[in-house]
Amino acid sequence: MTNPITIFEDTAPCSERPRPVRVAVLGCSGSIGTQTLDVARRHADKVQVTALSVNSSTDKLVAAAREFGCAHVAVADAAHRNDACLAELPCGCDAGFGAEAVSALAALPDVDIVVNALVGFAGIHAGYEALRADKVLAYANKESIVCGGDLLMPMAKPGRLIPVDSEHSAIFQCLVGERSREVHCIWLTCSGGPFYGKTRAELDVVTAADALAHPTWDMGAKITIDSASLMNKGLEVIEAKHLFQVPVDSVRVLVQRQSKIHSMVEFADGVVKAQLGGSDMRAPIQYALSYPERWEASVERVDWGSCAPITFGEADEETFGCLRLAKDAGRTGGTLPCAMNAANEVANLAFRQGSCGFTEIERVVSAVMDQTSVERVENLQQLLDVDARAREAARRVLTAEV
Structure with missing residues (x-):
């Protein structure tokens, strides 16, 4: 068992950062x-x-x-x-x-x-x-x-x-000062991306320009496409598994279209703690630099009395199969998440370059996962080799589908 990075009762407090x-x-x-x-x-x-x-x-x-x-x-x-x-x-x-x-x-x-x-x-x-x-x-x-x-x-x-x-x-902020054994589950939120509510048939014809039009966040091209396919949320489920030492199935994906609730933690007694804020990455960046302190805000504050109602919805893992595949990889563990990620990076780039369709991303990732022989993670060179093999396999799948 690795050490969780959150500040539970059994971890030593982090000393204050040097200044500057x-x-x-x-x-x-x-x-x-x-x-x-x-x-x-x-x-x-x-x-x-x-x-x-x-x-x-x-x-x-x-x-x-x-x-x-x-x-x-x-x-x-x-x-x-x-x-x-x-x-x-x-x-x-x-x-x-x-x-x-x-x-x-x-x-x-x-x-x-x-x-x-x-x-x-x-x-x-x-x-x-x-x-x-x-x-x-x-x-x-x-x-x-x-x-x-x-x-x-x-x-x-x-x-x-x-x-x-x-x-x-x-999640990190919600867990500061809490006991790890008292966590019931993590509610990992997402906006749902630009295609929330669409059918598979509709996704078959979307373009990279459509996918890059994220409704609430301004991000780089690769992560924006991952957000549209919900692969980004699948990657974040695996990330949460490692960071907070919880099973994949204890990380619940929740669509929060307004991107005001950034995630929540539910505890054994039914109490839920949530961290809220505007859709601005400077807030979590600043917290990472200032922790354990809090500095004066670098972002515009939210007027909670006048903002739009906050809504919740289910993530559709059947329509957006990349989320399902990532969770499967996280459950299996070992080198499978590495192969899955490599295949996604190749397919994501191919979609942005116009050489494959949006739903082909999922098909490429699934095919590469099926071909992968899962091993226990041993060292960095092993991961580099797995990554290289999976990228080549993804390119072969793409070529075969042309």
Whole structure:
């Protein structure tokens, strides 16, 4: 049994963060990364951004490094090593190139917190290095926990792994000070995405542009497509299983269209605690940076007396089969979630590129899961091998369906 990251009665309280806290933002040009920099601007007396990474957006990297006076930067795509704009980096700022350079930022001595906003399974390397170096890991890279939770969670000390996903941040906050044995279930909320209520026939003809029109959240393209298919919620069920040490079937998915209740925890006595707020990722990002403190809000406050009524609904696992598949993978465990995630990443990209239909995502994932020989998770290299094999299998399925 791994240690839950929530603050139950049997865990030591987390000491207060240094002031200012020194932060590495990995993936600083993406949605989570740019909003993390917004929080840093709002709380410049409390946050010092010391390291930044991007995949290829070197112009944005240089602008942010100059604004925050960063000492370290990394570019994952080494083909951008000679971009002219890099000459404008701050004096004395060291620059690294390639995936290993990005991961190395997570272990720097002048970094206290690593915000892992990298997209997809590739982010597991940086998360692994951050935990190995005993940094606080504020992570939005759910795929690394989905694929490697069995590997990463034993490395995480209480209070050192803080979720940035709005739902898991909400659960984390609801559980502070509670007893793990008194949790009855977790209510994991979702908006339902842009296709809530649609039939399978209607989903067969939707486009990537339709799927990218999320009703309440502004996110990157990959996660927005995952939200439309409900795969994102399936990944979050597996994530919650690892983070909070509960069975998959104790995580109940609940549609909350207004995205005001970010998740809830129900206890043995029937009492339910919920965390509410606006649809703004800067709130959970700030909590991950400030924990165990609370800083002045970086987001617009909700006027609860005038907001629209809050409604609930059931998640349709038959129409949105990706949710069902992810839960099946979570129940089985081992290397199956890793294979499932890899297949989804390949199919998600194919849909965005127009080379497969929306419902084909589910078919590709199902086919790859059926082909996967499940093993116990042993090490990072094993997961990399499983990921590579599953991606190749997904490409073969896509090619066969053309």
